[in-house]
Amino acid sequence: MTFWQEVFYSVPAISPAAVILRGLFTYVWLLAFVRLMGQRELGRLTVFDGVVAITVGTIAAFPVTQPQVSLLMPLLGIAAWSLAHLGTSVAGNYWPAWRRVAAGEPVVLVKDGKLLEENLSASRLTMDDLMSELRLRGVPRLQDVEFAVLEPRGRISVFRRAETQPASRADLKLPAEHTGLPTFVILDGRILYDNLKDSGFSEAWLKDRLRRENIKDVREVKAAQLDAAGSLYVDRYDDDLPAPRSRREPALVARLKRAAAELQQFALDTQDQGARKTYTATARQVRDVLERLEPRLETPEQTAAGWLDPTVEQKREQGAQSAERWVPGDRPRRHRGGRKRGG
């Protein structure tokens, strides 16, 4: 008795290695025939689909658990059941009468708010089953139900009466924008060119949008979803990055800083109590704003080229002032003038 005989034929005892091989064979075999039977999901099977699935599964389990059963015969049995079931489904496409026999028909359980008791009992459903389903659909009152139908796949569909249906955008005459089916245009840091092409937007457009979100490289993006209206949702790997900000913000902060310093100086220079209060209060407010803006600047980008260095402006100003001061003859006059205006 060779090892392969152990795997394929009926033998009195079987080694663990042969069991594993039998399992792998039946697994692949089942996979092939389930695919052949179609894509229907388990939750959406007709009763008969369920019966076929269980039977085929049981047949597949036998050769693995019972050494005295040969492997070949169950494989044939699985093929026979699967093909028969496939034949039933295909035949249903050609003969509707056969479809009704094989798959069953939808049964109306409630019509115009009235229970159809005969259909209910013929479907072996209790009132509790029906009410439970209605409650799950948010229609607990029978009078609100226009139709309730037991579908061939075992689920109950419920339709509310027109008066109790939620208003749609059309009812309210609200404009509705067609957003289409959103698709991913970037996934795991890579542009999905096929999807981008289908969306009708160009790569340049996408890159521009990313730039506006302060993203320089596609590889920073985990996923970007685009709908037909051109609305782009971007999720990046690093969610903790600071919010994108204007390139002109550092210059603005510098200007605000100067304004705060000037106001402080005005407050010191003035003799007028009311004016001093005004200057101090304004300076404080400006510093408040600065405090809110400045933490956003504490990132590596602060030193990026093209950003105005605040000290440059200050130096330039100082230079201008000292130059002014050193114009001969001019300084005393200006100084006197300043004093006269002051106070």
Place this chain on the structure above:
Amino acid sequence: MPVGSKVKQCLANLESAQADLESFALETNDQAAKQLYAQCAQQVKGAIEPLKQRVRQIEHEEPQYRGY
């Protein structure tokens, strides 16, 4: 009292800062940044209101500085 023109210059500076903040708020797509810029613009606006009055007062007291 500082020179009226200096105060005026400072006021203009702050007004342009407020305008910048408002335009930043419009330009950005980030909701948090938009909100921050808008709030800061409001705060600057509130801060310069008394300063404007002060400038008017200076002009009233010392008409020679009007129109600087």
